Amino acid sequence: MTRANSRNSNARVAASKGVAFSKSPVLAVRLPDWRSRLVLFVLFASFAALAVRAVWLQGVSDQFLQKQGKSRYERTLELPATRGRILDRNGAVLATSLPVRAVWGIPEDVLKAPPEKLRELARLLEMPDADLRKKLDSDRSFVYLKRQVEMPIVDQILALKIDGIDTRKEYKRFYPQGEVVTHLVGFTNVEDKGQEGMELQHQKTLMGVAGSRRVIKDRLGHIAEDLGMFREPHQGRDLTLSVDSKLQYIAFTSIKNAVEKFNAKAGAAVVLDVQTGEVLALANYPTYNPNDRSKLTGEQLRNRVITDTFEPGSTIKPVTIALGLETGRITPDTVFDNNPGWMTITGRRIRDTHNYGVQTVSGIIQKSSNMGAVKVAQLIPQQEMWEMYTKLGYGQAPRFGFPGAAAGRVRPWKSWRPIEYANMAFGHGLSVSLLQMARSYMIFARNGDIIPLSFVKVDEAPVGQQVISAKTAAQVRTMMESVVGPGGTASRAQVAGYRIGGKTGTAEKIVNGRYSRTNNIGYFAGIGPMSKPRFIIAVMVDDPSGALRTGGSVAAPTAADLFSSALRAANVPPDSSITDIIIPEVPLEESM
Amino acid sequence: MSVKLNVLLVSLLVGCALSVVNARYQARHLLIELERLQQHARQLDIDWDQLQLDQSRLAKNDRIEGIARTDLNMAPLTPARTQYLTEGGQ
Numbered sequence: 001m002t003r004a005n006s007r008n009s010n011a012r013v014a015a016s017k018g019v020a021f022s023k024s025p026v027l028a029v030r031l032p033d034w035r036s037r038l039v040l041f042v043l044f045a046s047f048a049a050l051a052v053r054a055v056w057l058q059g060v061s062d063q064f065l066q067k068q069g070k071s072r073y074e075r076t077l078e079l080p081a082t083r084g085r086i087l088d089r090n091g092a093v094l095a096t097s098l099p100v101r102a103v104w105g106i107p108e109d110v111l112k113a114p115p116e117k118l119r120e121l122a123r124l125l126e127m128p129d130a131d132l133r134k135k136l137d138s139d140r141s142f143v144y145l146k147r148q149v150e151m152p153i154v155d156q157i158l159a160l161k162i163d164g165i166d167t168r169k170e171y172k173r174f175y176p177q178g179e180v181v182t183h184l185v186g187f188t189n190v191e192d193k194g195q196e197g198m199e200l201q202h203q204k205t206l207m208g209v210a211g212s213r214r215v216i217k218d219r220l221g222h223i224a225e226d227l228g229m230f231r232e233p234h235q236g237r238d239l240t241l242s243v244d245s246k247l248q249y250i251a252f253t254s255i256k257n258a259v260e261k262f263n264a265k266a267g268a269a270v271v272l273d274v275q276t277g278e279v280l281a282l283a284n285y286p287t288y289n290p291n292d293r294s295k296l297t298g299e300q301l302r303n304r305v306i307t308d309t310f311e312p313g314s315t316i317k318p319v320t321i322a323l324g325l326e327t328g329r330i331t332p333d334t335v336f337d338n339n340p341g342w343m344t345i346t347g348r349r350i351r352d353t354h355n356y357g358v359q360t361v362s363g364i365i366q367k368s369s370n371m372g373a374v375k376v377a378q379l380i381p382q383q384e385m386w387e388m389y390t391k392l393g394y395g396q397a398p399r400f401g402f403p404g405a406a407a408g409r410v411r412p413w414k415s416w417r418p419i420e421y422a423n424m425a426f427g428h429g430l431s432v433s434l435l436q437m438a439r440s441y442m443i444f445a446r447n448g449d450i451i452p453l454s455f456v457k458v459d460e461a462p463v464g465q466q467v468i469s470a471k472t473a474a475q476v477r478t479m480m481e482s483v484v485g486p487g488g489t490a491s492r493a494q495v496a497g498y499r500i501g502g503k504t505g506t507a508e509k510i511v512n513g514r515y516s517r518t519n520n521i522g523y524f525a526g527i528g529p530m531s532k533p534r535f536i537i538a539v540m541v542d543d544p545s546g547a548l549r550t551g552g553s554v555a556a557p558t559a560a561d562l563f564s565s566a567l568r569a570a571n572v573p574p575d576s577s578i579t580d581i582i583i584p585e586v587p588l589e590e591s592m
Numbered sequence: 593m594s595v596k597l598n599v600l601l602v603s604l605l606v607g608c609a610l611s612v613v614n615a616r617y618q619a620r621h622l623l624i625e626l627e628r629l630q631q632h633a634r635q636l637d638i639d640w641d642q643l644q645l646d647q648s649r650l651a652k653n654d655r656i657e658g659i660a661r662t663d664l665n666m667a668p669l670t671p672a673r674t675q676y677l678t679e680g681g682q
């Protein structure tokens with residue numbers, strides 16, 4: 001008993017560190033020593049594991065929790081970049097972006113609204129009630145009801161307090177000048193991305209880059225702390241074009257009137273600045289309203305100045321003559337016998353509209369004689385003519401900085417047959433755009449050099465490339481002035497108060513693969529005022545179907561109109577004392 | 593001596609803590625004010641664009657021509673009835 005007692009008490013002391021749990025020997029605890037050590041060890045090990053885990057989470061692998069934390073209090077604010085404006089050379093706004101809203105809805109919720117509210121909503125969105133319901137009849141949980149809704153209307157819509165209707169901020173492009181300058185400026189789509197014209201060409205600089213910044217917001221939505229920029233926003237840059245709104249309007253109305261007056265299919269005009277090579281106006285008719293493009297047709301969209309090419313017809317004759325003069329093969333007074341008004345080259349007949357008889361080189365230009373032009377060309381080797389065309393940019397990829405600019409077509413000189421070369425002397429068998437044609441007249445308007453064109457305002461005059469001498473340029477200018485004088489093909493291009501010069505052209509349109517006798521395009525390309533050239537103006541009237549059809553009778557008066565308004569608008573002092581113009585009833589008919 | 597120093601340091605510490613609280617409070621207010629003003633500036637920018645757009649719309653050439661011709665009975669001038677003056681009276 002004593003021994004058992006003593007063993008018992010030993011065991012108890014060991015198990016409980018001397019604390020007796022009970023006096024009764026029956027309840028005496030008999031625990032082995034290792035158990036208490038095990039408990040102690042497990043406890044310490046657990047704490048150690050916690051400590052290691054804490055160090056791991058806070059010190060070593062802390063990104064995950066940091067991110068989770070941030071996502072609970074940090075907000076990223078989008079800083080949208082506004083698309084740059086497009087301005088004319090005097091700073092008038094041609095295109096600008098303003099914030100509008102896209103109205104969207106959750107169909108399920110919206111349809112619960114009372115019918116009169118939905119009717120009101122349809123009225124504000126300017127769509128029939130049935131259309132709105134059709135849009136809402138969808139399984140999707142997000143439906144755009146209308147995009148690009150202007151702010152005053154958005155405020156009214158939100159005031160209706162229809163459940164499930166919300167708005168999203170976006171931008172809308174406005175074109176205050178509308179249809180007048182749209183072929184030059186172009187337009188953007190609903191995503192604010194350039195689709196045509198300058199909007200497309202300068203998309204990158206206009207667009208800008210959206211940025212974002214990190215902030216901490218408090219419970220009320222105020223920004224409590226600025227954590228700095230995440231991405232720096234770059235606003236779209238404004239673009240200043242070379243176009244002059246006033247001249248553009250003048251060009252547009254002239255061409256519009258011409259198309260209506262001569263019952264033509266289309267018309268186009270371009271005005272260039274002789275000193276800087278800037279495009280001051282570029283008008284097309286028919287046209288469209290860029291603010292409402294729902295009924296847009298390809299015919300309206302076509303930019304006939306830049307992206308269409310045509311056979312230049314007689315407007316190329318000054319180039320042929322200039323090369324002859326420049327190479328010393330002819331002088332302005334060299335005489336050609338153009339009897340009997342027609343000639344044959346390898347079996348093909350080339351004719352003038354009248355028999356002009358014996359003509360000087362000046363006379364060839366004034367009366368627009370095909371035979372004369374061919375006879376001059378026959379003195380010039382084909383390769384030299386081809387080089388001239390190339391220097392003037394015909395058939396060359398244009399570097400105008402305009403999307404879709406046409407290069408025109410000039411075949412390599414080695415493949416020209418004699419009849420083809422003869423045709424080219426008066427502008428058939430090669431094609432150019434109206435803008436290329438206008439630009440090539442730079443050599444006459446300037447003193448024989450040609451400069452690059454620009455659709456963007458230029459600050460300093462560009463350096464030209466000499467093509468012909470100043471003397472030749474002056475000689476051709478004198479001839480061009482005689483075209484506009486009495487007895488010339490463009491007597492209808494006379495302008496009161498100003499001396500102008502130019503050349504008419506008429507090309508037969510190709511209908512069903514053959515030249516058509518009845519479908520013409522009339523051109524006039526001119527320079528004014530002659531005493532100190534300021535503008536080059538080229539006009540095209542496509543398919544006039546009235547009594548008057550030639551370039552001299554449809555395009556020349558249009559150009560005269562344009563010259564007289566443009567020179568007056570630009571405050572150019574008059575250089576002619578003739579203020580009353582008597583225009584002959586029937587203009588001299590020119591060769592096709 | 594050591595007790596006095598402790599009291600001094602503790603009160604300095606409390607003072608600093610309070611000034612930190614105050615500075616944070618001020619900073620937050622200024623930030624909210626800044627945000628408000630930036631928002632205002634953006635709105636003014638938009639208004640400016642809107643006004644320029646309106647100006648451009650109102651100054652549209654065919655609107656002016658229409659008003660000049662119909663409402664004001666004006667006609668374009670021609671060189672025939674214009675007296676040109678040159679500098680120096682030449």
